[in-house]
Amino acid sequence: MSNPTAAMLVIGDEILSGRTRDSNMHFLAQELTKHGIDLKEVRVVADDAGSIVSATQALRDAYDYVFTSGGIGPTHDDITADCIACAFGVSIGVRDDARAILAERYERMGTELNEARLRMARIPDGARLIDNPVSGAPGFSIGNVHVMAGVPAVFEAMVASVLPQLAGGAPLVSQTVRFDRPEGDIAGPLARLAEEYPALSIGSYPFIQNGAYGANIVIRGSDASLVNEAILKLTALFADGTT
Amino acid sequence: MSNPTAAMLVIGDEILSGRTRDSNMHFLAQELTKHGIDLKEVRVVADDAGSIVSATQALRDAYDYVFTSGGIGPTHDDITADCIACAFGVSIGVRDDARAILAERYERMGTELNEARLRMARIPDGARLIDNPVSGAPGFSIGNVHVMAGVPAVFEAMVASVLPQLAGGAPLVSQTVRFDRPEGDIAGPLARLAEEYPALSIGSYPFIQNGAYGANIVIRGSDASLVNEAILKLTALFADGTT
Numbered sequence: 350m351s352n353p354t355a356a357m358l359v360i361g362d363e364i365l366s367g368r369t370r371d372s373n374m375h376f377l378a379q380e381l382t383k384h385g386i387d388l389k390e391v392r393v394v395a396d397d398a399g400s401i402v403s404a405t406q407a408l409r410d411a412y413d414y415v416f417t418s419g420g421i422g423p424t425h426d427d428i429t430a431d432c433i434a435c436a437f438g439v440s441i442g443v444r445d446d447a448r449a450i451l452a453e454r455y456e457r458m459g460t461e462l463n464e465a466r467l468r469m470a471r472i473p474d475g476a477r478l479i480d481n482p483v484s485g486a487p488g489f490s491i492g493n494v495h496v497m498a499g500v501p502a503v504f505e506a507m508v509a510s511v512l513p514q515l516a517g518g519a520p521l522v523s524q525t526v527r528f529d530r531p532e533g534d535i536a537g538p539l540a541r542l543a544e545e546y547p548a549l550s551i552g553s554y555p556f557i558q559n560g561a562y563g564a565n566i567v568i569r570g571s572d573a574s575l576v577n578e579a580i581l582k583l584t585a586l587f588a589d590g591t592t
Numbered sequence: 593m594s595n596p597t598a599a600m601l602v603i604g605d606e607i608l609s610g611r612t613r614d615s616n617m618h619f620l621a622q623e624l625t626k627h628g629i630d631l632k633e634v635r636v637v638a639d640d641a642g643s644i645v646s647a648t649q650a651l652r653d654a655y656d657y658v659f660t661s662g663g664i665g666p667t668h669d670d671i672t673a674d675c676i677a678c679a680f681g682v683s684i685g686v687r688d689d690a691r692a693i694l695a696e697r698y699e700r701m702g703t704e705l706n707e708a709r710l711r712m713a714r715i716p717d718g719a720r721l722i723d724n725p726v727s728g729a730p731g732f733s734i735g736n737v738h739v740m741a742g743v744p745a746v747f748e749a750m751v752a753s754v755l756p757q758l759a760g761g762a763p764l765v766s767q768t769v770r771f772d773r774p775e776g777d778i779a780g781p782l783a784r785l786a787e788e789y790p791a792l793s794i795g796s797y798p799f800i801q802n803g804a805y806g807a808n809i810v811i812r813g814s815d816a817s818l819v820n821e822a823i824l825k826l827t828a829l830f831a832d833g834t835t
Contacts, residue, residue, distance in 0.1 A: 465779030
Protein backbone atom coordinates (compact mmCIF):
# COMPACT_ATOMS: atom_id res chain seq x y z
CA MET A 350 0.00 0.00 0.00
CA SER A 351 2.89 2.36 0.57
CA ASN A 352 4.37 4.41 -2.25
CA PRO A 353 7.45 3.37 -4.22
CA THR A 354 10.71 4.72 -2.79
CA ALA A 355 13.51 6.51 -4.58
CA ALA A 356 17.01 7.85 -4.11
CA MET A 357 18.97 10.40 -6.10
CA LEU A 358 22.70 10.36 -6.81
CA VAL A 359 24.16 13.73 -7.79
CA ILE A 360 27.56 13.34 -9.43
CA GLY A 361 29.84 16.35 -9.64
CA ASP A 362 32.93 17.94 -8.13
CA GLU A 363 31.48 21.36 -8.89
CA ILE A 364 28.68 20.90 -6.35
CA LEU A 365 31.04 19.69 -3.61
CA SER A 366 33.53 22.51 -4.17
CA GLY A 367 30.75 25.10 -3.87
CA ARG A 368 31.36 26.34 -7.39
CA THR A 369 27.84 25.43 -8.52
CA ARG A 370 24.64 25.35 -6.52
CA ASP A 371 22.73 22.22 -7.43
CA SER A 372 19.15 22.72 -8.56
CA ASN A 373 18.35 19.23 -9.85
CA MET A 374 17.70 17.79 -6.38
CA HIS A 375 14.98 20.31 -5.61
CA PHE A 376 13.40 19.85 -9.04
CA LEU A 377 13.37 16.05 -8.80
CA ALA A 378 12.05 16.11 -5.23
CA GLN A 379 9.05 18.14 -6.34
CA GLU A 380 8.37 15.99 -9.41
CA LEU A 381 8.58 12.74 -7.46
CA THR A 382 6.24 14.04 -4.78
CA LYS A 383 3.67 14.95 -7.46
CA HIS A 384 4.07 11.47 -8.94
CA GLY A 385 3.54 9.63 -5.63
CA ILE A 386 7.14 8.42 -5.35
CA ASP A 387 8.80 8.99 -1.96
CA LEU A 388 12.32 10.40 -2.26
CA LYS A 389 14.08 8.89 0.75
CA GLU A 390 17.74 9.77 0.27
CA VAL A 391 20.04 11.92 -1.82
CA ARG A 392 23.79 11.47 -2.11
CA VAL A 393 26.22 13.87 -3.73
CA VAL A 394 29.56 12.35 -4.72
CA ALA A 395 32.63 13.54 -6.63
CA ASP A 396 33.65 12.55 -10.17
CA ASP A 397 35.41 9.55 -8.71
CA ALA A 398 34.80 6.03 -10.01
CA GLY A 399 34.94 4.24 -6.66
CA SER A 400 32.49 6.65 -5.06
CA ILE A 401 30.03 6.52 -7.96
CA VAL A 402 30.07 2.73 -8.21
CA SER A 403 29.64 2.07 -4.51
CA ALA A 404 26.89 4.69 -4.08
CA THR A 405 25.02 3.27 -7.09
CA GLN A 406 25.18 -0.23 -5.67
CA ALA A 407 24.05 0.82 -2.20
CA LEU A 408 21.14 2.92 -3.45
CA ARG A 409 19.81 0.50 -6.05
CA ASP A 410 19.68 -2.24 -3.46
CA ALA A 411 17.87 -0.06 -0.94
CA TYR A 412 15.24 1.78 -3.02
CA ASP A 413 12.75 1.07 -5.80
CA TYR A 414 14.15 3.74 -8.12
CA VAL A 415 17.49 5.54 -8.39
CA PHE A 416 17.94 8.74 -10.40
CA THR A 417 21.41 10.07 -11.20
CA SER A 418 22.45 13.46 -12.54
CA GLY A 419 25.75 14.49 -14.07
CA GLY A 420 28.82 13.07 -15.77
CA ILE A 421 27.44 11.86 -19.10
CA GLY A 422 28.96 14.47 -21.42
CA PRO A 423 31.88 14.24 -23.88
CA THR A 424 34.80 15.31 -21.68
CA HIS A 425 37.40 13.21 -19.82
CA ASP A 426 35.73 13.87 -16.46
CA ASP A 427 32.43 12.35 -17.65
CA ILE A 428 32.71 8.84 -16.24
CA THR A 429 29.17 8.08 -15.08
CA ALA A 430 28.19 5.66 -17.87
CA ASP A 431 31.30 3.53 -17.32
CA CYS A 432 30.71 3.52 -13.56
CA ILE A 433 27.09 2.42 -13.95
CA ALA A 434 28.19 -0.41 -16.28
CA CYS A 435 30.71 -1.43 -13.62
CA ALA A 436 28.09 -1.28 -10.86
CA PHE A 437 25.86 -3.63 -12.88
CA GLY A 438 28.74 -5.86 -14.02
CA VAL A 439 27.91 -5.38 -17.71
CA SER A 440 30.07 -4.21 -20.60
CA ILE A 441 29.77 -0.84 -22.29
CA GLY A 442 30.49 0.43 -25.78
CA VAL A 443 29.23 2.76 -28.48
CA ARG A 444 25.74 1.57 -29.34
CA ASP A 445 24.24 1.91 -32.82
CA ASP A 446 20.94 3.45 -31.76
CA ALA A 447 22.64 6.08 -29.61
CA ARG A 448 25.20 6.77 -32.33
CA ALA A 449 22.38 7.22 -34.87
CA ILE A 450 20.71 9.84 -32.64
CA LEU A 451 23.95 11.79 -32.34
CA ALA A 452 24.83 11.42 -36.06
CA GLU A 453 21.44 12.70 -37.16
CA ARG A 454 21.60 15.65 -34.80
CA TYR A 455 25.14 16.73 -35.54
CA GLU A 456 24.64 16.38 -39.28
CA ARG A 457 21.64 18.66 -39.05
CA MET A 458 23.70 21.18 -37.09
CA GLY A 459 26.73 20.89 -39.40
CA THR A 460 28.83 19.79 -36.43
CA GLU A 461 31.45 17.04 -36.55
CA LEU A 462 30.60 13.82 -34.66
CA ASN A 463 34.15 13.54 -33.37
CA GLU A 464 35.64 10.95 -31.03
CA ALA A 465 34.80 12.99 -27.92
CA ARG A 466 31.14 13.35 -28.89
CA LEU A 467 30.98 9.65 -29.71
CA ARG A 468 31.67 8.99 -26.00
CA MET A 469 28.08 10.09 -25.43
CA ALA A 470 26.88 7.05 -27.41
CA ARG A 471 28.59 4.68 -24.96
CA ILE A 472 25.70 2.84 -23.30
CA PRO A 473 25.89 -0.11 -20.88
CA ASP A 474 24.64 -3.41 -22.31
CA GLY A 475 20.96 -3.95 -21.68
CA ALA A 476 20.13 -0.31 -20.97
CA ARG A 477 17.15 1.53 -22.48
CA LEU A 478 17.76 5.03 -23.86
CA ILE A 479 16.18 8.11 -22.27
CA ASP A 480 15.07 10.72 -24.78
CA ASN A 481 16.85 14.10 -24.64
CA PRO A 482 14.80 16.60 -26.62
CA VAL A 483 17.11 19.46 -25.58
CA SER A 484 20.58 18.49 -26.73
CA GLY A 485 20.25 15.05 -28.32
CA ALA A 486 22.71 12.90 -26.37
CA PRO A 487 20.53 10.35 -24.57
CA GLY A 488 20.44 9.26 -20.97
CA PHE A 489 19.70 5.65 -20.16
CA SER A 490 17.89 3.37 -17.74
CA ILE A 491 19.32 0.07 -16.56
CA GLY A 492 17.56 -2.03 -13.97
CA ASN A 493 16.04 0.46 -11.55
CA VAL A 494 18.66 3.15 -12.23
CA HIS A 495 17.91 6.16 -14.46
CA VAL A 496 21.00 8.02 -15.64
CA MET A 497 20.54 11.64 -16.67
CA ALA A 498 22.55 14.75 -17.51
CA GLY A 499 23.62 17.40 -15.00
CA VAL A 500 22.78 20.53 -17.01
CA PRO A 501 19.43 21.53 -15.47
CA ALA A 502 17.54 22.10 -18.74
CA VAL A 503 18.58 18.65 -19.97
CA PHE A 504 18.03 16.94 -16.61
CA GLU A 505 14.53 18.36 -16.40
CA ALA A 506 13.67 17.23 -19.93
CA MET A 507 14.95 13.72 -19.19
CA VAL A 508 12.91 13.53 -15.98
CA ALA A 509 9.87 14.47 -18.06
CA SER A 510 10.76 11.62 -20.47
CA VAL A 511 11.24 9.00 -17.77
CA LEU A 512 8.70 9.75 -15.08
CA PRO A 513 5.49 8.91 -16.98
CA GLN A 514 6.88 5.40 -17.54
CA LEU A 515 7.33 4.69 -13.84
CA ALA A 516 4.68 3.37 -11.48
CA GLY A 517 3.85 5.98 -8.88
CA GLY A 518 1.62 5.83 -5.84
CA ALA A 519 -0.95 8.04 -4.24
CA PRO A 520 0.33 11.61 -4.23
CA LEU A 521 0.56 12.83 -0.65
CA VAL A 522 -1.88 15.49 0.38
CA SER A 523 -0.14 18.24 2.28
CA GLN A 524 -1.45 21.27 4.15
CA THR A 525 0.60 23.95 5.82
CA VAL A 526 -0.20 26.35 8.64
CA ARG A 527 2.15 29.19 9.39
CA PHE A 528 2.69 30.25 13.00
CA ASP A 529 4.27 33.58 13.76
CA ARG A 530 5.55 32.44 17.12
CA PRO A 531 8.56 30.38 18.09
CA GLU A 532 8.44 26.58 17.77
CA GLY A 533 9.01 26.22 21.50
CA ASP A 534 5.56 27.76 22.16
CA ILE A 535 3.72 25.14 20.14
CA ALA A 536 5.93 22.08 20.43
CA GLY A 537 4.10 20.42 23.35
CA PRO A 538 0.55 20.39 21.93
CA LEU A 539 2.00 19.62 18.48
CA ALA A 540 3.67 16.46 19.79
CA ARG A 541 0.35 15.33 21.29
CA LEU A 542 -1.39 15.99 17.96
CA ALA A 543 1.26 13.90 16.18
CA GLU A 544 0.61 11.04 18.64
CA GLU A 545 -3.11 11.32 18.01
CA TYR A 546 -2.62 10.93 14.24
CA PRO A 547 0.01 8.23 13.70
CA ALA A 548 -1.07 7.83 10.05
CA LEU A 549 -0.05 11.42 9.30
CA SER A 550 3.38 12.98 9.10
CA ILE A 551 3.48 16.24 11.03
CA GLY A 552 6.59 18.35 10.51
CA SER A 553 7.64 21.65 11.99
CA TYR A 554 9.89 23.85 9.86
CA PRO A 555 11.15 26.86 11.75
CA PHE A 556 12.22 30.12 10.18
CA ILE A 557 13.52 33.52 11.17
CA GLN A 558 12.01 36.41 9.27
CA ASN A 559 12.95 40.03 9.96
CA GLY A 560 14.37 38.87 13.28
CA ALA A 561 11.13 37.19 14.39
CA TYR A 562 10.75 33.46 14.93
CA GLY A 563 8.04 31.37 13.34
CA ALA A 564 7.36 27.89 12.03
CA ASN A 565 5.47 26.29 9.20
CA ILE A 566 3.64 23.20 10.38
CA VAL A 567 3.12 20.78 7.51
CA ILE A 568 0.70 17.86 7.82
CA ARG A 569 1.01 15.17 5.15
CA GLY A 570 -0.86 11.98 4.44
CA SER A 571 -2.57 10.02 1.72
CA ASP A 572 -6.04 10.51 3.30
CA ALA A 573 -7.15 14.05 2.45
CA SER A 574 -10.02 14.13 4.94
CA LEU A 575 -7.77 13.00 7.79
CA VAL A 576 -5.24 15.71 6.90
CA ASN A 577 -8.07 18.20 6.90
CA GLU A 578 -9.32 17.06 10.30
CA ALA A 579 -5.85 17.36 11.84
CA ILE A 580 -5.32 20.80 10.33
CA LEU A 581 -8.60 22.00 11.87
CA LYS A 582 -7.54 20.67 15.27
CA LEU A 583 -4.16 22.32 14.89
CA THR A 584 -5.60 25.73 14.10
CA ALA A 585 -8.12 25.42 16.93
CA LEU A 586 -5.29 24.65 19.37
CA PHE A 587 -3.58 27.92 18.58
CA ALA A 588 -6.44 30.06 17.38
CA ASP A 589 -4.75 33.23 18.56
CA GLY A 590 -1.35 32.88 16.90
CA THR A 591 -1.74 31.81 13.29
CA THR A 592 -1.82 34.01 10.26
CA MET B 593 50.09 16.13 2.54
CA SER B 594 46.55 15.99 1.24
CA ASN B 595 43.78 18.07 2.76
CA PRO B 596 41.42 16.76 5.44
CA THR B 597 38.21 15.28 4.05
CA ALA B 598 34.63 15.97 5.08
CA ALA B 599 31.07 14.83 4.56
CA MET B 600 27.80 16.60 5.23
CA LEU B 601 24.58 15.01 6.44
CA VAL B 602 21.44 17.05 5.75
CA ILE B 603 18.52 15.87 7.89
CA GLY B 604 15.03 16.85 6.85
CA ASP B 605 11.85 15.57 5.26
CA GLU B 606 11.17 19.05 3.90
CA ILE B 607 14.18 18.86 1.56
CA LEU B 608 13.24 15.41 0.26
CA SER B 609 9.60 16.35 -0.34
CA GLY B 610 10.67 19.38 -2.38
CA ARG B 611 8.95 21.74 0.04
CA THR B 612 12.19 23.52 0.90
CA ARG B 613 15.24 24.09 -1.24
CA ASP B 614 18.33 23.40 0.84
CA SER B 615 20.91 26.18 0.96
CA ASN B 616 23.17 24.87 3.72
CA MET B 617 25.01 22.43 1.44
CA HIS B 618 26.11 25.16 -0.93
CA PHE B 619 27.13 27.44 1.94
CA LEU B 620 29.15 24.73 3.71
CA ALA B 621 30.80 23.62 0.44
CA GLN B 622 32.10 27.13 -0.15
CA GLU B 623 33.29 27.60 3.44
CA LEU B 624 35.11 24.25 3.52
CA THR B 625 36.84 24.97 0.20
CA LYS B 626 38.12 28.30 1.58
CA HIS B 627 39.34 26.50 4.70
CA GLY B 628 41.25 23.80 2.79
CA ILE B 629 38.90 20.96 3.74
CA ASP B 630 37.74 18.75 0.85
CA LEU B 631 34.00 18.05 0.95
CA LYS B 632 33.78 14.55 -0.54
CA GLU B 633 30.17 13.51 0.00
CA VAL B 634 26.78 14.86 1.03
CA ARG B 635 23.83 12.77 2.10
CA VAL B 636 20.28 13.99 2.59
CA VAL B 637 18.10 11.74 4.75
CA ALA B 638 14.60 11.95 6.23
CA ASP B 639 13.69 12.58 9.88
CA ASP B 640 14.00 8.85 10.47
CA ALA B 641 16.12 7.44 13.29
CA GLY B 642 17.47 4.42 11.41
CA SER B 643 18.54 6.51 8.43
CA ILE B 644 20.20 9.19 10.55
CA VAL B 645 22.09 6.70 12.73
CA SER B 646 23.40 4.57 9.88
CA ALA B 647 24.41 7.54 7.73
CA THR B 648 26.23 9.11 10.69
CA GLN B 649 28.15 5.91 11.35
CA ALA B 650 29.10 5.41 7.69
CA LEU B 651 30.26 8.99 7.21
CA ARG B 652 32.22 9.38 10.44
CA ASP B 653 34.17 6.23 9.65
CA ALA B 654 34.94 7.35 6.10
CA TYR B 655 35.87 11.04 6.50
CA ASP B 656 37.90 13.27 8.80
CA TYR B 657 34.98 15.58 9.59
CA VAL B 658 31.19 15.22 9.42
CA PHE B 659 28.83 18.21 9.54
CA THR B 660 25.11 17.73 10.07
CA SER B 661 22.28 20.22 9.62
CA GLY B 662 18.72 19.99 10.88
CA GLY B 663 16.62 18.33 13.55
CA ILE B 664 17.87 19.94 16.77
CA GLY B 665 14.87 22.14 17.61
CA PRO B 666 12.16 21.72 20.27
CA THR B 667 9.49 19.81 18.32
CA HIS B 668 8.68 16.08 18.25
CA ASP B 669 10.28 15.64 14.81
CA ASP B 670 13.65 16.93 16.08
CA ILE B 671 15.45 13.66 16.75
CA THR B 672 19.00 14.36 15.61
CA ALA B 673 20.63 14.66 19.05
CA ASP B 674 19.19 11.32 20.18
CA CYS B 675 20.31 9.67 16.93
CA ILE B 676 23.85 11.01 17.24
CA ALA B 677 24.03 9.71 20.83
CA CYS B 678 22.86 6.34 19.53
CA ALA B 679 25.42 6.37 16.70
CA PHE B 680 28.19 6.95 19.27
CA GLY B 681 26.75 4.55 21.83
CA VAL B 682 26.60 7.20 24.57
CA SER B 683 23.72 8.37 26.73
CA ILE B 684 21.97 11.69 26.37
CA GLY B 685 20.15 14.01 28.76
CA VAL B 686 19.58 17.64 29.62
CA ARG B 687 22.99 19.08 30.41
CA ASP B 688 23.55 21.87 32.90
CA ASP B 689 25.70 24.09 30.71
CA ALA B 690 23.23 23.90 27.83
CA ARG B 691 20.29 24.46 30.16
CA ALA B 692 22.03 27.53 31.61
CA ILE B 693 22.45 29.03 28.13
CA LEU B 694 18.75 28.53 27.40
CA ALA B 695 17.61 29.74 30.85
CA GLU B 696 19.65 32.94 30.57
CA ARG B 697 18.35 33.65 27.07
CA TYR B 698 14.69 32.95 27.73
CA GLU B 699 14.71 34.89 30.98
CA ARG B 700 16.11 37.88 29.11
CA MET B 701 13.35 37.50 26.49
CA GLY B 702 10.60 36.93 29.06
CA THR B 703 9.87 33.57 27.47
CA GLU B 704 9.07 30.41 29.39
CA LEU B 705 11.72 27.68 29.33
CA ASN B 706 9.09 24.98 28.95
CA GLU B 707 9.56 21.24 28.56
CA ALA B 708 9.70 21.45 24.76
CA ARG B 709 12.43 24.08 24.82
CA LEU B 710 14.35 22.07 27.39
CA ARG B 711 14.70 19.35 24.74
CA MET B 712 17.24 21.66 23.11
CA ALA B 713 19.50 21.22 26.15
CA ARG B 714 19.68 17.46 25.58
CA ILE B 715 23.33 16.84 24.67
CA PRO B 716 25.07 13.48 24.19
CA ASP B 717 27.60 12.62 26.89
CA GLY B 718 31.09 13.83 26.06
CA ALA B 719 30.01 16.38 23.45
CA ARG B 720 31.32 19.95 23.30
CA LEU B 721 28.78 22.75 22.74
CA ILE B 722 28.77 24.83 19.57
CA ASP B 723 27.96 28.47 20.15
CA ASN B 724 24.74 29.79 18.59
CA PRO B 725 24.85 33.58 18.63
CA VAL B 726 21.60 33.82 16.65
CA SER B 727 19.01 31.95 18.69
CA GLY B 728 20.82 30.58 21.74
CA ALA B 729 20.16 26.83 21.58
CA PRO B 730 23.60 25.30 21.05
CA GLY B 731 24.81 22.75 18.55
CA PHE B 732 27.42 20.24 19.64
CA SER B 733 30.51 18.37 18.48
CA ILE B 734 31.19 14.78 19.42
CA GLY B 735 34.18 12.91 18.04
CA ASN B 736 34.55 14.14 14.48
CA VAL B 737 30.84 14.97 14.07
CA HIS B 738 29.57 18.55 14.28
CA VAL B 739 25.81 18.84 14.80
CA MET B 740 24.17 22.08 13.73
CA ALA B 741 20.74 23.61 13.15
CA GLY B 742 18.88 23.57 9.84
CA VAL B 743 17.64 27.16 9.78
CA PRO B 744 20.18 28.78 7.44
CA ALA B 745 20.95 31.84 9.60
CA VAL B 746 21.68 29.58 12.58
CA PHE B 747 23.55 26.96 10.54
CA GLU B 748 25.80 29.64 9.07
CA ALA B 749 26.54 31.14 12.49
CA MET B 750 27.39 27.69 13.88
CA VAL B 751 29.72 26.95 10.95
CA ALA B 752 31.45 30.24 11.74
CA SER B 753 31.79 29.10 15.39
CA VAL B 754 33.19 25.67 14.52
CA LEU B 755 35.36 26.09 11.47
CA PRO B 756 38.18 28.16 13.00
CA GLN B 757 38.74 25.35 15.52
CA LEU B 758 39.32 22.71 12.84
CA ALA B 759 42.61 21.98 11.11
CA GLY B 760 42.36 22.84 7.44
CA GLY B 761 44.78 22.31 4.60
CA ALA B 762 46.06 24.33 1.72
CA PRO B 763 43.14 26.09 0.07
CA LEU B 764 42.89 24.99 -3.54
CA VAL B 765 43.73 27.54 -6.17
CA SER B 766 41.15 27.54 -8.92
CA GLN B 767 40.99 29.31 -12.26
CA THR B 768 38.13 29.21 -14.74
CA VAL B 769 38.01 29.80 -18.48
CA ARG B 770 34.68 30.13 -20.20
CA PHE B 771 34.26 28.74 -23.72
CA ASP B 772 31.33 29.78 -25.82
CA ARG B 773 31.37 26.60 -27.84
CA PRO B 774 30.07 23.11 -27.10
CA GLU B 775 32.10 20.78 -24.89
CA GLY B 776 32.40 18.31 -27.75
CA ASP B 777 34.60 20.79 -29.64
CA ILE B 778 37.19 21.01 -26.89
CA ALA B 779 36.97 17.61 -25.20
CA GLY B 780 39.83 15.92 -27.09
CA PRO B 781 42.58 18.48 -26.44
CA LEU B 782 41.21 18.98 -22.92
CA ALA B 783 41.66 15.29 -22.11
CA ARG B 784 45.27 15.47 -23.31
CA LEU B 785 45.86 18.54 -21.14
CA ALA B 786 44.43 16.66 -18.14
CA GLU B 787 46.86 13.79 -18.83
CA GLU B 788 49.75 16.23 -19.04
CA TYR B 789 48.92 17.66 -15.57
CA PRO B 790 48.04 14.74 -13.31
CA ALA B 791 48.56 16.91 -10.22
CA LEU B 792 45.72 19.22 -11.28
CA SER B 793 42.00 18.61 -11.37
CA ILE B 794 40.54 19.77 -14.68
CA GLY B 795 36.75 19.86 -14.84
CA SER B 796 34.40 20.80 -17.63
CA TYR B 797 31.02 22.25 -16.59
CA PRO B 798 28.70 22.67 -19.55
CA PHE B 799 25.87 25.15 -19.74
CA ILE B 800 23.18 26.29 -22.12
CA GLN B 801 22.65 30.05 -22.28
CA ASN B 802 20.09 31.65 -24.58
CA GLY B 803 20.02 28.40 -26.54
CA ALA B 804 23.79 28.37 -27.12
CA TYR B 805 26.13 25.72 -25.68
CA GLY B 806 29.23 26.55 -23.71
CA ALA B 807 31.40 25.20 -20.93
CA ASN B 808 33.36 26.53 -18.02
CA ILE B 809 36.68 24.77 -17.69
CA VAL B 810 37.92 24.88 -14.11
CA ILE B 811 41.50 23.98 -13.25
CA ARG B 812 42.23 23.37 -9.56
CA GLY B 813 45.34 22.53 -7.61
CA SER B 814 47.37 23.48 -4.58
CA ASP B 815 50.28 24.81 -6.70
CA ALA B 816 49.22 28.22 -8.01
CA SER B 817 52.00 28.49 -10.59
CA LEU B 818 51.15 25.08 -12.05
CA VAL B 819 47.48 26.07 -12.30
CA ASN B 820 48.56 29.23 -14.05
CA GLU B 821 50.75 27.35 -16.51
CA ALA B 822 47.92 24.96 -17.41
CA ILE B 823 45.44 27.81 -17.84
CA LEU B 824 47.83 29.54 -20.26
CA LYS B 825 48.17 26.33 -22.28
CA LEU B 826 44.41 25.88 -22.29
CA THR B 827 43.72 29.36 -23.59
CA ALA B 828 46.47 28.99 -26.22
CA LEU B 829 44.89 25.74 -27.44
CA PHE B 830 41.60 27.48 -28.18
CA ALA B 831 42.75 31.04 -28.75
CA ASP B 832 39.88 31.70 -31.12
CA GLY B 833 36.94 30.56 -29.01
CA THR B 834 37.20 31.88 -25.48
CA THR B 835 35.64 34.97 -24.07
